[in-house]
Amino acid sequence: MKLRIRPLAAAVHCSLLFALPGLAAAQDAPARSTPTTLDSVQVTGTRIKKAEMEGQVPVHALTREDIERSGLTSIGDVLQELTGSGSALNTRFNSSGNFGFSPNGDGVGAGSAQVDLRHLGPKRVLVLVDGVRWVNESSASGVGAATDLNTIPLAIVERIEVLEDGASSLYGSDAIAGVVNIITRRAFDGGQVTLNYGEYGEGDGTTQGVDLAWGYTTDRSSLFLGASHTDQDPVYSRTREQASFPTPGTGLTFGSSGTPNGRFIFIAPTPSTACPLTDHDDNPATPPVAFCNITTPNGSSFPNGVSYPDDFIGFTTANRFNFAQYNLLVTPSRRTGVFGQFRFDLSDGLQWYAKALANRRESVNQAAPEPIFLGPDAGTGNPLADNIFISRLNPYNPFGFDLDSADNLIMIGRRPVEGGARVFEQEVDTRYLATGLSGSFADARWFWDVNAAWSENEAEQTNYGSYNIYNIALALGDPAACAAVAGCVPLNIFGGPGTITAPMLAWIQPVVRDRSKNRLMLASANLSGDLFELPAGALAFAAGYEYRKYEGSYSPDPLTVRGHYNGVPSLPTSGEYDVNEVFVELDVPILADSAFGQKLNLNLAGRYSDYSTFGGEFTPKYGLRWQVTDEFLLRTTFAEGFRAPAIGELFGSAARADLQISDPCSIGLGGTPPRGSASNCAALGVPTGYQQANSQISVTTGGNPDLEPERSRSFSAGFVWSPGFASGASWSDRLDFEVTFYRHDLEGAIQAIDAQTQLDLCVATLEAQYCDGITRASTGGINGFNNRLVNLGYIKTDGWDVDLSWALPETAAGRFRIAWQNTFVTRYEAVGAGGTRQPRAPGIEVNDSAIPEWTSTATLDWRQGNWNASWSLRHVDELSEDCGDAVAFPVCSDPATGTNTLAATTYHDVQLGYRFGWMKGLQLTAGLNNVFDEDPPICLSCSLNGYDPSTYDIPGGRFWYLRADLKF
Structure with missing residues (x-):
């Protein structure tokens, strides 16, 4: 030199x-x-x-x-x-x-x-x-x-x-x-x-x-x-007033939607007072649906079963959960x-x-009791949660129909306070x-x-205080499948605080080391x-x-x-x-x-x-x-x-996150043209008229030996x-x-x-440093997204x-x-x-x-x-x-x-x-x-x-x- x-x-x-x-x-x-x-x-x-x-x-x-x-x-x-x-x-x-x-x-x-x-x-x-x-x-x-x-x-x-x-x-x-x-x-x-x-x-x-x-x-x-x-x-x-809320001075506004009483977002087969007809996707080509965004009143508990729709109310800020009460300063x-x-x-x-x-x-x-988020909008990074199926035969399901991530379920958030705080x-x-x-x-x-x-x-x-999502999925599914596995008992995530029993916790709550x-x-x-x-x-x-x-x-x-x-x-x-x-x-x-x-x-x-x-x-x-x-x-x-x-x-191995990412090569929900260059999108294998089916994309992150x-x-x-x-x-x-x-x-x-930035730069430049690791199916949709460390x-x-x-x-x-x-x-x-x-x-x-x-x-x-x-x-x-x-x-x-x-x-x-x-x-x-x-x-x-x-x-x-x- x-x-x-x-x-x-x-x-x-x-x-x-x-x-x-x-x-x-x-x-x-x-x-x-x-x-x-x-x-x-x-x-x-x-x-x-x-x-x-x-x-x-x-x-x-x-x-x-x-x-x-x-x-x-x-x-x-x-x-x-x-x-x-x-x-x-x-x-x-x-x-x-x-x-x-x-x-x-x-x-x-x-x-x-x-x-x-x-x-x-x-x-x-x-x-x-x-x-x-x-x-x-x-x-x-x-x-x-x-x-x-x-x-x-x-x-x-x-x-x-x-x-x-x-x-x-x-x-x-x-x-x-x-x-x-x-x-x-x-x-x-x-x-x-x-x-x-x-x-x-x-x-x-x-x-x-x-x-x-x-x-x-x-x-x-x-x-x-x-x-x-x-x-x-x-x-x-x-013990400190200013730290006892999620964000000081804002009350529960920034609290969690994963609450002890649960938050349930889904499309119902028929409208009700709790689930009125709603144009939930802003797409004029699709009719309104019976859209539910509901919970039960704060502090209420239904050990003998909750009645739908009578016991449910619309979810608002007042229903959010104050997780800061469990935090440490x-x-x-x-x-x-x-x-x-x-x-x-x-x-x-x-x-x-x-x-x-x-x-x-x-x-x-120590952190607040661990929330359980289920459904495609949960964004957990785990397909067992994002693709959950909750059977209508589950004895605690109050809705009388299946909740299916592939069909009508959008998100469920439930925080089992019965399991105690997360302690590490x-x-x-x-x-x-x-x-x-x-x-x-x-x-x-x-x-x-x-x-x-x-x-x-x-x-x-x-x-201590975390959960096994595989066991949760089994306990929410077909009761017959659950009964065939030793220790499995159906899980009640609907009835409010106190309704997740000790046998349920024993099945879903492991000790992780x-x-x-x-x-x-x-x-x-x-x-x-x-x-x-x-x-x-x-x-x-x-x-x-x-x-x-x-x-x-x-x-x-x-x-x-x-x-x-x-x-x-x-x-x-x-x-x-x-x-x-x-x-x-x-x-x-x-x-x-x-x-x-x-x-x-x-x-x-x-x-x-x-x-x-x-x-x-x-x-x-x-x-x-x-x-x-x-x-x-x-x-x-x-x-x-x-x-x-x-x-x-x-050498860090892959960890996964499911992220909301907008594909620049996709037609917008309202029919607006793609944001990305048409020629560049074609070079990436995206056909004309492609519309992104799911904006939630699984992204893997990890080390890079190069x-x-x-x-x-x-x-x-x-x-x-x-x-x-x-x-x-x-x-x-x-x-x-x-x-x-x-x-x-x-x-x-x-x-x-940043994953969205990487995709935008890939479409804008076609440079390998951004496009390597992003793969697409024959339909044009993204089927692989590797977001590794780079210089x-x-x-x-x-x-x-x-x-x-x-x-x-x-x-x-x-x-x-x-x-x-x-x-x-x-x-x-x-x-x-x-x-x-x-x-x-x-x-x-x-x-x-x-x-x-x-x-x-x-x-x-x-x-x-x-x-x-x-x-x-x-x-x-x-x-x-x-x-x-x-x-x-x-x-x-x-x-x-x-x-x-x-x-x-x-x-x-x-x-x-x-x-x-x-x-x-x-x-x-x-x-x-x-x-x-x-x-x-x-x-x-x-x-x-x-x-x-x-x-x-x-x-x-x-x-x-x-x-x-x-x-x-």
């Missing part, structure tokens, strides 16, 4: 442009890393062990003190409070039962906690532990492509370094949006016991835990052992982990280490073993290490040091080799594989691949102690990756670090990156300024500013094309990080420190198939996620003797969303434009602590988050509970906590 001179020249030019504005705008900026004199160190964002490499790239470091100040007990929750974080799964996502089986094969990640940087998605963030890759999650419903941070106990963490810059050249795939490097506790003498307890002001959502740590350090060895247990209780939607989670690492100096300059971790997460999601229990086990050697030679000017690691994440999900596994094995070797001296200093060098093997599998319950599961159908997935990689990094000193500044260095890096699935990929990175003075540092980087398709994306990697380009430029006049002054001990501009361009994003579209985003850190001198009033981090997103563009612009953008809330134009966190820290305290502010800028069908409700703030405003939200957190001189120290801490009881703004477009659980504090309300930390 040719050296890209133009981006490098642009980077140099940008650095020069930043110098004067940076000095002038210092009052608006902050700093995370500043030039210091250190021994040789390894920092995230470079493989070279050298003190001067610190500050080469923007790295945000969270110390253990920062973590403890948050009052949080999950790494995922801590990272989601970073201003550069986007929307990601956490324990506030009550996901199971509400999200379908995704085409990328990763499942729903129920109970996990992920991290998203720059709003590019969790699968584009690389998670390391002590600089080594961590295994991806297995969600029990698929093979994940992101890391579950709940697999790493917070108690073993010394600090977290977050690189918000593309780094594929240094670390390989997945580092498009950045890198999270979790550094474990190592040098530790003595023991430590930490107890914590917290709950919401309403008395629920209790979180409690205990952390144990013990270690010793000698001249030649060190040992650290840690154990952690955290127990988080649920918070139910029904905070999902329960129990996490237990043990960790140990041992290091031993075999000789001067040679050290051996070994690490081991075992972690279990037990979590629960996850058990996730993570195991990790690692060992290696490290050393130095040539008077500790050269460093090397070799490493091997094995890690596995295995999950099982048990689902799904399993998945992700495994990562790797070996690596690295070397770094100074090659030779140049006029401006030593040419620093790092190189290495890494081998990785990935294995993953998903095994749905046999009931699901057979197609008998009432929920979303899916098939097993399994696959593996390996990769061999080599990298090299050079730090070239260009100038030193000259008229142009103290030091100017050029950083060059490149990595070649050879994948068994798609071949080779080379990613370069270029950087400049210009130490203008002791006080002022300029830096810039340009990098190319990639993300290799994950196992689920490559996927190419996603490719990206990342650019950053900025400065760090530590003004001398603010160092050691009467009003300031140290003042640091840091400003960084970032830009990420991603091409070939892996996603499935399409692009994402472009840019913005600014502006940070400040100010340490004040110690006075009689104590020592104060202020830290202020800000992220401004100035652009986010996502374009899908055919150039279709996606709705995500700065300042917009859509699809349960948001991209605020400005997020900010400010902390005032105080210490005086044995006392310490902090006050933190977390700010989310105003957002807007499309009101959709809720435009007619007062909760839609601007019905004229059809948009709703989510007001700017600021949370205040306080903490107070005191340290006793007992043993090695007893620290007692009390804290209160969301001091002013700020509720999250109502979100009309959010699918669960009417809130965005990844942008705001859910469930709202104050959360208080206590912590005791004893060292001995």
Whole structure:
């Protein structure tokens, strides 16, 4: 690959442009890393062990003190409070039962906690532990492509370094949006016991835990052992008024038509008061029919049989079901982990280490009792439900005639509350073993290490409260056929709540178990040091080799594989691949102690990756670090990156969905001509005069073994300024500013094309990328539709990080420190198939996620003797969303434009602590988050509970906590 001179020249030019504005705008900026004199160190964002490499790239470091100040007990929750974080799964996502089986094969990640940087998605963030890759999650419903941070106990963490810059050249795939490097506790003498307890002001959502740590350090060895247990209780939607409806402020309008009393839509042989003559298809060529859209009154029950039409009424909004009463705002989670690492100096300059971790997460999601939808308009994706036949001989059928999907039945929706809520229990086990050697030679000017690691994440999900659609179909059909099968009893879906008996439930309600596994094995070797001296200093060098093997599998319950599961159908997935990689990094000193500044260095890096699935990929990175003075540092980087398709994306087996799709080659119901080009339709085999018989088309989704990697380009430029006049002054001990501009361009994003869009583009272009997988019968009708993952579209985003850190001198009033981090997103563009612009953008809330134009966190820290305290502010800028069908409700703030405003939200957190001189120290801490009881703004477009659980504090309300930390 040719050296890209133009981006490098642009980077140099940008650095020069930043110098004067940076000095002038210092009052608006902050700093995370500043030039210091250190021994040789390894920092995230470079493989070279050298003190001067610190500050080469923007790295945000969270110390253990920062973590403890948050009052949080999950790494995922801590990272989601970073201003550069986007929307990601956490324990506030009550996901199971509400999200379908995704085409990328990763499942729903129920109970996990992920991290998203720059709003590019969790699968584009690389998670390391002590600089080594961590295994991806297995969600029990698929093979994940992101890391579950709940697999790493917070108690073993010394600090977290977050690189918000593309780094594929240094670390390989997945580092498009950045890198999270979790550094474990190592040098530790003595023991430590930490107890914590917290709950919401309403008395629920209790979180409690205990952390144990013990270690010793000698001249030649060190040992650290840690154990952690955290127990988080649920918070139910029904306990919070704003979350107790399907969409806050709209009552039952957006409730479900699958109700305990049932909804019955069919064509009757004769009209009645409940089923008047209706021109239901708007086709003048067909006469009106007796059209039924009926139910029984709310709460009514007919254990002795319901009478048609006397006991039925027309179905209206008032008859819809409030499923939110069963949802969770905070999902329960129990996490237990043990960790140990041992290091031993075999000789001067040679050290051996070994690490081991075992972690279990037990979590629960809950959804409303599972609805049973039957008939061609049910859209379940299961032919047993869509093609249902309900016999007139069924003893509970009140209508006296067959209900046949091929003739008169349109849809039935019945929610058996007798079967209880859907409960999804996850058990996730993570195991990790690692060992290696490290050393130095040539008077500790050269460093090397070799490493091997094995890690596995295995999950099982048990689902209570779902149904067997095969058994349902048998129980609704001919009673004689049912009687011939052991255990089958006729099913009553007509009589209202309480009429589905225990024997009926025993026949139709199974326990469903799904399993998945992700495994990562790797070996690596690295070397770094100074090659030779140049006029401006030593040419620093790092190189290495890494081998990785990935294995993953998903095994749905046999009931699901057979197609008998009432929920979303899916098939097993399994696959593996390996990769061999080599990298090299050079730090070239260009100038030193000259008229142009103290030091100017050029950083060059490149990595070649050879994948068994798609071949080779080379990613370069270029950087400049210009130490203008002791006080002022300029830096810039340009990098190319990639993300290799994950196992689920490559090998995910077909899942099916029955979708409403309008064929552009079909005559309209009113006789209107086809929308599509006549010549193109003819080329696809569609005859003149073809009319689509059924707009509900079965679409299969799943992995694609021919996927190419996603490719990206990342650019950053900025400065760090530590003004001398603010160092050691009467009003300031140290003042640091840091400003960084970032830009990420991603091409070939892996996603499935919207099925309707795919069909429209196929007819419009006849291109194979859209038409492959769509087949038609001789009549012209679509008889096959394969909607697999492809590389399409692009994402472009840019913005600014502006940070400040100010340490004040110690006075009689104590020592104060202020830290202020800000992220401004100035652009986010996502374009899908055919150039279709996606709705995500700065300042917009859509699809349960948001991209605020400005997020900010400010902390005032105080210490005086044995006392310490902090006050933190977390700010989310105003957002807007499309009101959709809720435009007619007062909760839609601007019905004229059809948009709703989510007001700017600021949370205040306080903490107070005191340290006793007992043993090695007893620290007692009390804290209160969301001091002013700020509720999250109502979100009309959010699918669960009417809130965005990844942008705001859910469930709202104050959360208080206590912590005791004893060292001995």
